[in-house]
Amino acid sequence: MRLLHTMLRVGDLQNSIDFYTNLMGMKLLKKSENKEYQYTLAFIGYGEESDTTVLELTYNWGEKHYNMGDAFGHIAIGVDDIYAICEFIEQQGGDVYRKPGPVKGGKSVIAFVRDPDGYAIELIERK
Template sequence: MRYLHTMVRVKDLDASLHFYTTLFGLTEVRRYENEKGRFTLVFLAASDDIEAARANSTPCLELTYNWDTEDYTGGRNFGHLAYEVDDIYAICQKLMDNGVIINRPPRDGHMAFVRSPDGISIEILQKGANLPAAEPWASMPNTGAW
């Protein structure tokens, strides 16, 4: 397992980038714009981590900017923790066997979401290529919020 990033939702991307880069000293290492999903992801790294972050081999801070405005209340601006795993089906099965609800099952063999006992959302991503679709995951519906 490898820790990937911490995601924080931001309301004003320019103001947030000013804070995190100009004032706080982080560096933008990659950006992803999704017109269909109407969001922008900006990954930031600390100065000692820039090269490793560009190679995607060290954790980053992910700023998520949703193009449609929303006021984030109740800590909703904190998004999730993300981990990459060797076998997404095996880890989801282990969690489920131990009473953890799989909020967003890995139907695509790539991504799942669960919550910690304290309600922290955790994204689980398959390392490398997606695994082939498999049951019970392929037909399992989402449960609750993730």
């Protein structure tokens, strides 16, 4: 077994695709539209779904905002230079709401950013 994807509902599909491809370095892998049920899917990731876990961005036509709830926490992405990626994200207008630094009680260097819909993304520096 293998984890295939995580689905996030988004209010502006193109804005989310731009965030994940331009700021987070992912690729748009495929996009499909279902006219009967009025939704569009975009799969994005760092590699093909056959090899890696990806994100499925779901846009339900006409829905602009979702109640985030309190059960979902965040997705995590490993990065090589956390300080450089956070600086880049901020220069592009992205929200780095927890600046890079050691995790409390540990040695891992982490940061948190928000995507356009408010989903939390933890960046973890890989050594």
